[in-house]
Amino acid sequence: MQIIQTVSELRKTLKSQASIGFVPTMGNLHAGHICLVELAKQHAQCVVVSIFVNPLQFGPNEDLANYPRTLEADCEKLKAAGCDIVFTPSVAEIYPAFDGKTLGQTMTIQPPPIANVLCGATRLSHFAGVATVVMKLFNIVFYNTVQPNVAVFGKKDFQQLFIIKEMVKQFNLPIEIIAGETVRETSNLALSSRNSYLTDVQRTSANQLNSALQSIVNQVKNGNKDFVQLEQQAATQLSKQGWEVDYISIRSSTTLQPASQRDKDLIVLGAAKIINKTSGKTRLIDNIELCITD
Ligand code: PAF
Numbered sequence: 039m040q041i042i043q044t045v046s047e048l049r050k051t052l053k054s055q056a057s058i059g060f061v062p063t064m065g066n067l068h069a070g071h072i073c074l075v076e077l078a079k080q081h082a083q084c085v086v087v088s089i090f091v092n093p094l095q096f097g098p099n100e101d102l103a104n105y106p107r108t109l110e111a112d113c114e115k116l117k118a119a120g121c122d123i124v125f126t127p128s129v130a131e132i133y134p135a136f137d138g139k140t141l142g143q144t145m146t147i148q149p150p151p152i153a154n155v156l157c158g159a160t161r162l163s164h165f166a167g168v169a170t171v172v173m174k175l176f177n178i179v180f181y182n183t184v185q186p187n188v189a190v191f192g193k194k195d196f197q198q199l200f201i202i203k204e205m206v207k208q209f210n211l212p213i214e215i216i217a218g219e220t221v222r223e224t225s226n227l228a229l230s231s232r233n234s235y236l237t238d239v240q241r242t243s244a245n246q247l248n249s250a251l252q253s254i255v256n257q258v259k260n261g262n263k264d265f266v267q268l269e270q271q272a273a274t275q276l277s278k279q280g281w282e283v284d285y286i287s288i289r290s291s292t293t294l295q296p297a298s299q300r301d302k303d304l305i306v307l308g309a310a311k312i313i314n315k316t317s318g319k320t321r322l323i324d325n326i327e328l329c330i331t332d
Pocket residue numbers: 062063064090092095168171172195198
């Protein structure tokens with residue numbers, strides 16, 4: 039496995055590669071990321087994983103400085119998973135106008151309006167930052183390649199996956215986006231790099247978010263289509279359990295618009311902060327897809 043730090047060396051190395059499977063990450067890799075790598079391997083001869091904590095997608099009060107950086111352990115996991123190339127660029131490599139303080143990225147991808155709801159309602163320019171860095175990474179990785187090109191994203195960040203698919207479509211990018219299933223602990227807690235912020239006590243109740251979403255899924259499957267009431271009920275339940283709820287939302291999984299009575303393919307999404315008096319808040323997200331057949 040090669041570890042490459044610069045754009046020019048990566049482009050040289052990937053010149054005329056037969057097919058590339060790309061998995062963009064911010065590192066602190068867990069079994070969920072490794073499943074994405076394995077999925078990429080099924081679709082391409084050469085698997086490239088990027089590890090880059092992208093400053094542009096973090097808000098001013100978010101966890102950029104504390105975001106877990108575990109490069110050595112990440113590389114060991116990737117080697118064991120059969121990854122061919124790890125791309126670990128510096129901030130200056132991805133943001134050429136970076137002056138040591140300011141990124142200097144005055145041009146960005148403006149994501150579609152769906153980026154302003156759900157996670158985007160509180161993380162204001164988050165998806166513009168994600169779309170911009172992903173566009174840059176696509177331009178770097180797929181610069182000189184012979185198609186087919188695939189890129190793999192996890193379904194845990196369903197809104198991100200949706201926006202990236204839209205970007206690929208609207209910008210005519212010759213890249214197939216493949217979605218990887220969410221990997222969970224036995225408690226059903228979705229794996230996330232941010233789970234490393236959880237204390238032992240928080241970890242024991244962190245699956246309550248998933249349970250709240252699952253309860254909605256069960257009720258919808260049993261014929262309850264009062265979506266607003268179901269959302270409110272789940273949010274109230276989580277608040278009583280000590281969570282600060284960001285959103286609980288039942289949507290169409292094909293359009294990501296609020297679910298209508300006619301929609302068959304649904305997704306129940308949630309984001310909430312688990313609160314601990316001594317260790318502060320950790321924001322978790324999760325979602326469950328469901329198909330109504332009647
Ligand atoms: O999902 C992530 O880890 C990040 O948002 C991504 C896609 C690597 C862009 O920085």
